[in-house]
Amino acid sequence: MTEPAPVPQPYSKLALLHSPTERAAEAAQQLRQCADFVPLEHADAVIAVGGDGFMLDTLHAMLDGKHIMPVFGINLGTVGFLMNPHRKTKDLAARLAKAKPIVVSPxxxxxxxxxxxxxxxxxxxxxxxxxxxxxxxxxxxxxxxxxxxxxxxxxxxxxxxxxxxxxxxxxxxxxxxxxxxxxxxxxxxxxxxxxxxxxxxxxxxxxxxxxxxxxxxxxxxxxxxxxxxxxxxxxxxxxxxxKCMTLLFDRGHTLDERIVAEQFVT
Structure with missing residues (x-):
């Protein structure tokens, strides 16, 4: 039986950040059980768990610092316009491998x-x-x-x-x-x-x-x-x-698609 091909890993060192809410902390703990994370200063990408406000805080912290890196947001907030949906599965590596980068210019x-x-x-x-x-x-x-x-x-x-x-x-x-x-x-x-x-x-x-x-x-x-x-x-x-930044999104759930969709909300 042929072994499945390994999922390509575009980001080898991930840091994990989460908002102070109980839901976000629980989701972050689940992620720690299915992936190894490194301190922020050693990372080449960030997983941010929370809402849009936490995502903005995370991006601003990088703008104020010296190291700007891609961010994959997982929504545990209210709207989650800048985030990806939360899924209780162990597919984080596969999601990152398939993620679409969106460049944001502040x-x-x-x-x-x-x-x-x-x-x-x-x-x-x-x-x-x-x-x-x-x-x-x-x-x-x-x-x-x-x-x-x-x-x-x-x-x-x-x-x-x-x-x-x-x-x-x-x-x-x-x-x-x-x-x-x-x-x-x-x-x-x-x-x-x-x-x-x-x-x-x-x-x-x-x-x-x-x-x-x-x-x-x-x-x-x-x-x-x-x-x-x-x-x-x-x-x-x-x-x-x-100071251009990169946000990572699931295919079919990208920020550009949501901006188009917003124009048809009634």
Whole structure:
């Protein structure tokens, strides 16, 4: 009888991370019984068990560090948009061998506060500017150094990646972007003026600048995913191409397919 061919192993050293929830901890313990894992610093890929929030935390930890490696997420959260389904089987090696890689390009936000302090953060989903008080925010918008909106009045504005286009951007009535579109969504948040401006779709080679008008009276915070800088004066955003990341997905359950599917949800 012919022995089955061994499953190819594209990643020989795996690290295992999990969220602090009980369900994720139990699933991680089951995985330890069917695979050998190494410390994160010795790994060439990561298994992340949890929800989308934990996945974002994992990716940001790598962005802040020196070693960016592929991540295969297993969903033990609520939505799991960035994750793969949890299966109580010992097929992890086979799943990784067949996984489809999806390259994700994060945004880099360079923010300067009213006091002149500079802050730099990356965002996988979006960078959003939000009013801090009851006063309407007034924001000038430039694209590649050219003023496109002299004054946007409203709750704020955001710039989203294709990955983030189905998150806050969609809730703000922004467009869903195909993963391979090489585009960014520039979306107003509850705009008052220009009232009918729907936002814009920009090439991901664009450099977008937001300048806060009347910052003392109308303070604005800038948020890169979960990281907030308050009382900003000016924010510059562009793709951080040196920080590109790889997410691994089961065939037939890829992120690009889910982005398409989101457009038909009723």
């Amino acid at each position: 945004l880099r936000m360079d923010a300067v506060t009213q006091d002149g302090d500079a802050h730099t953060f990356c965002a996988i989903n979006e960078v959003s500017l939000l009013r801090e008080t009851r006063q309407t925010a007034k924001i000038e918008i430039l694209v590649n150094g050219k003023v496109r909106i002299p004054e946007l009045a409203g709750d704020g504005v955001l710039l989203a990646t294709p990955v983030g286009s189905t998150a806050y951007n969609l809730s703000a009535n922004g467009p869903i972007l195909p993963l391979d579109s090489a585009m960014l969504a520039l979306t107003p948040i509850s705009p008052f003026r220009p009232r009918r401006w729907p936002g814009a779709i920009l090439p991901d080679s664009s450099r977008v600048t937001f300048r806060v008008r009347e910052p003392a009276k109308r303070p604005v915070a800038a948020v890169a995913d979960q990281r907030e800088v308050r009382d900003v004066a000016e924010v510059h955003i562009e793709i951080a191409r040196e």
